């Protein structure tokens with residue numbers, strides 16, 4: 001079988017959960033600045049470098065809000081994100097990574113929210 005190859009390779013991919021719990025302010029969950037993120041991602045033409053995917057439930061609703069970041073090193077999961085500013089830090093990280101054409105260290109302020117997803 002021929003090897004499957006995509007022309008749409010990226011440095012990394014950010015999956016922001018916006019499911020039944022994450023971002024559901026009406027349920028008392030923290031908000032997500034989705035409109036701002038989407039418009040800035042478009043303005044900066046970031047999709048060719050860092051894919052932004054807004055998803056349905058990623059699973060660990062008990063620690064909403066959840067973000068998963070996919071890199072060549074594997075996935076990194078973050079939960080319990082309350083501050084909208086952390087999403088802006090991810091935006092800045094994506095811009096800086098794009099500008100340097102390599103994935104930079106993730107924002108330090110995000111690291112305390114990292115958790116293990118798999119058993």
Ligand code: FES
Nearest residue numbers: 019020021022057
């Ligand atoms: S809604 Fe985000 S983990 Fe379920």
